[in-house]
Amino acid sequence: MSRSIPRVARATSLLAAGALAAGTLGAVAAAPASAVPADHLVINEAYLNGGSAGATYLNKFVELYNPTSSPIEVDGWTVQYRSYSSTTAFTGKIALTGTIPAGAHYLVSGNANSTNGAALPTPDAPSTIAFSGNANGGTLALTKTADTLTGDGATVVANPNVVDLLGYGVSNTSETAPVASGYSVTASVNRTDGTDTNNNSADFTSAAPTPTACGEACVPTPNPVEERTIAEIQGTGAASPYDGDTVITQGVVTAAYPTGGFNGFYLQTAGSGGAGDATPGTSDGIFVFGSAAVAKVAVGDHVELTGVVSEFGGMTEITPAAADVVVLDEPAEAVKATELALPLGDAAREALEGMLVTPKGPFTVTNNYTTNTFAELGLAVGDSPLYVPTEVAAPGAASQAVDAENATKRITLDDGSSTNYTAGGKNTPQPWIDADTTIRVGASATFVKDVVLDYRNSAWKLQPTAQLTADDANDVLPATFAGAERPQSAPEVGGDFTLAAFNVLNYFITTGEEYEATTGISCEYFVDRDGVPTTVDECVGQAGPRGAASTVQLERQEKKIVAAINALGADVVSLEEIENSVKFGKDRDAALAALTEALNEAAGAGTWAYAPSPDASALPPVAEQDFIRTAFIYKPAVVAPVGASTVLVGDPAFADAREPLAQAFQPVAGTEDDRFVAIVNHFKSKRSGTPDPDQGAGNVERVAQAHALVAFADTVKAAAGTDKVYLTGDLNSYSKEDPITVLRDAGYVDLEETYETAETYQFDGEIGSLDHVFASPAAAPDITGMGVWSINAMEPIAYEYSRYNNNATLFYDETAFRSSDHDPALVGIALEEQLTPTTVSAVATPGISPLFGPIIAAQVKPRATGTVQVLKGDTVLASQKLVLGVTVVAVPAKALKPGTHQLTVRYTGDATHAASETTVTARVLGR
Known part of the structure; x- marks a missing residue:
């Protein structure tokens, strides 16, 4: 029998997890080093690989030991488990009962990985909780409460309800330090002589597993078995008031999952649901767990059962023996589906947990990241995906309000199984998507069948009433999808030439296999379903490469990137996440040259060239450079580089990030007036650095980098002899975050905001833009348009080269789609001589009292769009957009002293009209 267990999107390597653990353990106080007998119940042994090939025992187990001279009652106690890196709630919880005599052991069983090994002695507390037995490990806690533990390592260790704790592998939660190894299919971790120094690494050793049960000596007085309605069992809170009790209940089977890993069925009180609710505030549905139990029932059956109530990962369920599941002959009133209308908070959803529901739309796909692995689709109620809070609201209270609202709007549509289609289910075709049918973020979802609302793997989900498979989709499919079709061509942005920004997803020409062969250093890999x-x-x-494992995989990656860049229609492309080849003993531009060559092979010789790196003397020392870098490629028939490229060197803001790279260009068809500087950036990621609750880790560092970038831009534009500057790249900052504000406050125009483009990135079921293009005030009037080509971020990751042959369905092709995880941005730019000359006229009137400043009426001919600014010297006092070529600008009273002032009225230009200005005399009344 298997269980649905918490899902992990990707396995973090041992080394990376070790670093995480090392950074966390310092918060846990060191314990006395002397070995003394414990004066409390202890975790004595943990066997973590039961059932696997070669296993000694079929099931995993945790053995407790009472080293004291007195019996210890454990009614209401629990053994809890969570993964090695989690700082949230423990996900597995096993209820204990009875009294453990002095010197006695107590056996708690877990799940079986497969079918190998001998049976355990009869456990005192049986369960099917899955304790991880891999190198990363996990955390086991013995607690005096049924309440779920939560918090970081120090918080859990300090919890007064925690009697004993075992962290193993590289767990971030342990007593002093985890026991790092020693567990396998034939070995468990064993406490030495019942001692407890509060140091897991010192208190445990490796030995053959020796499970010992307490048996009849620990059997408690059984609780009376009582008949309860499902609503009574569910209760009004998140957990059942009868957790651990044996109950008798009845209902109608609404959904059954004999295959796919759920191994159970949903039972709902006969006649319940629909518009009327006889039990407001509590649910009439519940999950019944057991593969033998589900084999006895079918949807629509009227069933009576007897079983133990428990909480599994926050979901209330009953576990009966097969003999205690009886299909009744008498008919039952049919269950009716209840309307599910989001947004709803957790409490309102809890009242419908396990019930048959009809979701009330509209719904939009907002998350397809785990579609590839677990056939899940994140939905948002409404007509659009969810936005990253700081994409649309300022950090702090405003973004936190968006975050809270997002939580009420999202829900996951599942496939009725715990199948991982890139692991145990890798030879089973995906049920939602195939090589020709994708489901993109932004697609609308329309429900065509009722579903069950459940809570598993720490998320609210909608389950079809049977496992959805590729073969039975027409019979089981609960929803259909439309819209958000793939854009087959890049957006039209106009202009005489174009500039683009593209993150190329760790394009490394140094493959893993080459690195191992030339250095002798071993690497870990993600593998396909054949282990390749x-x-x-x-x-x-x-310190190794971060891209393709082999030459074959590099070719697959390269074909998609080449297809995307050649179809983008750009004349200059700033690149991020391309290999810094000098870190592998090669010419710094080797990867850049290889990509340029591949582009020319597809587009024609000489179509593309690259901007060479600066001389080594103008670069940071190699040891201080990152393994990825930024770069420029361009079409020499359209633009030409002016001078050498420049890297910002020596600024402490970039001590742990990629330094900005600047290159001046001049259009071949233009003049020096059209010369511009492009500066490509890749700011510090959100994964490390100074924590920020709303903007991710590293925000302080990114703010410093934004200030340094502004100063660098002033330097390089002066050297290039132009005020036209474009700042491009992956700034790892969403549109309302502090680093973006720094650039706006410096006068740079946010073209994404101006042209209301699509977002470039998807993360955790929310969309936003990490990739930006900014124009200096002098460059902004030349812009004819900006757009984002949505070929990557909104696509399921199944189509990425890195997921080649992960599933029975081969999703990979050589098109541009999912060539990266970021979408490219494209900007159109006009030559100066192509802009229509304009004249601006203006008249100023004084304020009508000392409380009001002058009012400037302005007109631009020929009729234009854009903005008119009023300046005193170089200071902008106020601005206003034109409407039909005219506008009125009110100057704040406090902006000028009383008296007469000469003011500049400046039209900043638009896509087809050149900038222009005039002067007016304005009078400010005395105060």
Whole structure:
């Protein structure tokens, strides 16, 4: 029998997890080093690989031991488990009962990975909780409460309800330090002589498993078995008031999952649901767990059962023996589906947990990241995906309000199984998508069948009434999808030439296999369903390549990137996440040259060239450079570089990030007036650095980088002899975050905001833009348009080269779609001589009292769009947009002293009209 267990999108390597653990353990106080007998119940042994090939025992187990001279009652106690890196709630919880005599052991069983090994002695507390037995490990806690533990390592260790704790592998939660190894299919971790120094690494050793049960000596007085309605069992809170009790209940089977890993069925009180609710505030549906139990029933059956109530990962369920599930002969009133109308908070959803529901739309796909692995689709109620809070609201109270609202709007549509289609289910075709049918973020979802609302794997989900498979989709499919079709061509942005920004997803010409062969250093890989490496996970020392595992995989990656760039229609492209080849003993531009060559092979010789790196003397020392870098490619028939490229060197803001790279260009058809500087950036990621609750880690560092970028731009534009500057790249900052504000406050025009483009990135079921293009005030009037080509971020990751042959369905092709995880942005730019000359006229009137400043009426001919600014010297006092070529600008009273002032009225230009200005005399009344 298997269980649905918490899902992990990707396995973090041992080395990376070790670093995480090392950074967390310092918060846990060191314990006395002397070995003394424990004066409390202890975790004595943990066997973590039951059922696997070669296993000694079929099931995993945790053995407790009472080293004291007195019996210890454990009614209401629990053994809890969570994964090695989690700082949230423990996900597995096993209720304990009875009294453990002095010197006695107590056996708690877990799940079986497969069918190998001998049966355990009869456990005192049986369960099917899955304790991880891999190198990363996990955390086991013995607690005096049924309440779920939560918090970081120090918080859990300090919890007064925690009697004993075992962290193993590289767990971030342990007593002093985890026991790092020693567990396998034939070995468990064993406490030495019942001692407890509060140091897991010192208190445990490796030995053959010796499970010992307490048996009849610990059997408690059984609780009376009582008949309860499902609503009574569910209760009005998140957990059942009868957790751990044995109950008798009845209902109608609404959904059954004999295959796919759920191994159970949903039972709902006969006649319940629909518009009327006889039990407001509590649910009339519940999950019944057991593969033998579900084999006895079918949807529509009227069933009576007897079983134990428990909470599994926050979901209330009953576990009966097969003999205690009886299909009744008498008919029952049919269950009716209840309307599910989001947004709803957790409490309102809890009242419908396990019930048959009819989701009330509209719904939009907002998350398809786990579609590839677990056949899940994140939905948002409404006509659009959810936005990253700081994409649409300022950090702080405003973004937190968006975050809270998002939580009430999202829900996951599942496939009625715990199948991982890239692991145990890798030879089973995906049920939602195939090589020709994608479901993109932004697609509308329309429900055509009722579903069950459940809570599993820490998320609210909608389950079809049977497992959805590729073969039975027409019979089981609960929803259909439309819209958000793939854009087959890049957006039209106009202009005489174009500039683009593109993150190329760790394009490394140094493959994992080459790195291992030339250095002798071993690497870990992500592999396809045949075990063939696809991409590098990590190399020993964390200093290796980050891209393709092999030449074959590099070719697959390259074909998609080449297809995307050649179809983008750009004349200059700033690149991020391309290999810094000097870190591998090659010419710094080797990867850049290889990509340029591949582009020319597809587009024609001489179509593309690249901007060479500066001389080594003008670069940071190689040891200080990152393994990825930024770069420029361009079409020499359209633009020509002016001078050498420049890297910002020596600024402490970029001590742990990629330094900005600047290059001046001049259009071949233009003049020096059209010369511009492009500066490509890749700011510090959100994964490390100074924590920020709303903007991710590293925000302080990114703010410093934004200020340094502004100063660098002033330097390079002066050297290039132009005020036209474009700042491009992956700034790892969403549109309302502090680093973006720094650039706006410096006068740079946010073209994404001006042209209301699509977002470039998807993360955790929310969309936003990490990739930006800014124009200096002098460059902004030349812009004819900006757009984002949505070929990557809104696509399921199944189509990425890195997921080649992960599933029975081959999703990979050589098109541009999912060539990266970021979408490219494209900007159209006009030559100066192509802009229509304009004249601006203006008249100023004084304020009508000392409380009001002058009012400037302005007109631009020929009729234009854009903005008119009023300046005193170089200071902008006020601005206003034109409407039909005219506008009125009110100057704040406090902006000028009383008296007469000469003011500049400046039209900043638009896509087809050149900038122009005039002067007016304005009078400010005395105060």
